[in-house]
Amino acid sequence: MKRYDRLREILQLDPERDFLRIYRLMAAYEFPWDITRALELALYRTYAVPRIGGLLARTGEFTDRPQKRYDDTALLLDAVMEHGFDSEDGRTALRRINRMHRSYDIGNDDMRYVLSTFVVVPKRWIDAYGWRRLTEHELRAMVAYYRTLGRHMGIQDIPETYAGFERCLDSYEAAHFAWDEGARRVSDATLGLMASWYPAPLAPLARGASMALLDDSLLRAFRYAPPKPAVRAAVRGALRLRGRAVRLLPPRGKPHYARQNPQIKGYRDGYRLAELGTFPVPGSAGCPVPHAGGGPS
Template identity: 70%
Template structure:
């Protein structure tokens, strides 16, 4: 297979009818490393919205159990990519996400914003650092994939095009990014987790490198000292150089999914999709149950889950 042969395959598919297949080819064959980094950044951005950052701090999932939360999030999202929305595995992953979300008061606006990060950040990352830019087919397929995900999660008023997703994300960040001490704790814990994947002496360098990849709005929201312009330029050039090197390599012949990422460390003996994530228990710290839930997204997701439950049994 030649370097651009899979892109030609993608362009022969229908960007809407074959959206899942295109997204799988793009994320598991063409850009697995880039999608992993971009989705890490997508979730990380959400901490800068104080309402989201504070909630994550209160649950302690990203401060006390950071590795598990990272693992579970990556595995649940990628289960749908690997197996599809209509598979037993995909249905179970969606059900688990809905069960966790229903335990908290999460506004539809916040849920929609998080969904926007999943669509926008991978394209921005790949267009900047990938071995090629994301094609229009891949962009449309990503929109269709995450719009479908959003509907399964009961999110309302989902943007219809990539441009609308991008506008929604930028406007929400401009209106809501702000300093919050608890959100900073979540950010610090996440940076510490990423550094822990490498030899300890490299931790300060890795933290600095990560800060170099953040935009000014994120650095300001978390009150991090911005790296020097020279350091930032060198780090970004290095990541771009990786993309140019990948371009010269033979194309991947086998898919690479999140469960194969070496950063996922919590399940050396395997896992059941139904066991991933949190299972809130009343009165237990870090698992606040619903009280006076008013979120339309949560109500719709509950109805969606109940409907799904009548159609299929949990994946074993």
């Protein structure tokens, strides 16, 4: 297989009908590292909205157990992508996601904003640092994938196009990014978690590299001092160089899923999807969308 053969396969598929297949090829074959990093940044951005970051701080989950929350979030979201919306594992993951969210008072606007980060941040990341840019074909499939995920989460008024998702994200952040003490604690815990993935002598460098990827709006919201321009340039330049190096490598022959990431550290002996996440209120609703078996899951 040659470097662009999988892209040729993607371009032969219908982005509206085959969106799951296309997104799986993107996330597990073409850009697994980039999409993982981009989704980490996407979720991190949401902390700068005080209603979201403050709620996460009050639960204590992201400050007291950041590794477990990271693992559970990645594994649940990835199970849907790997197995599909109508699979047993996909339905189990969706039930867990929805029952956690519906245990708290989370408004539709906040949920739609979080969904928008899953579309916009990976596109921007890959265009900046990936080994190639996304095609319009792939972007349409990614929009269709996350619109479907949003419907399964009961989100209303989901944007229909990438431009709509981008407007949703940019306008929401402009209106709602602000300082919140609890959100800052969640941010600090998350940056600490990412630094902990590296040997102790490298932890300060890892934290500094993470800070160099934050834009000015995030830095202001969390009241972080801006990184030195030279540090920011070095980190972002290194990521662009990585992308160019990956372009010269042969294409991935086997899929890579989140459960294979070295950052997933809490389940060395395996896990059950039905046991991931938190269980604050028993009996909360599952997925609101009817599945192939008939009725909601």
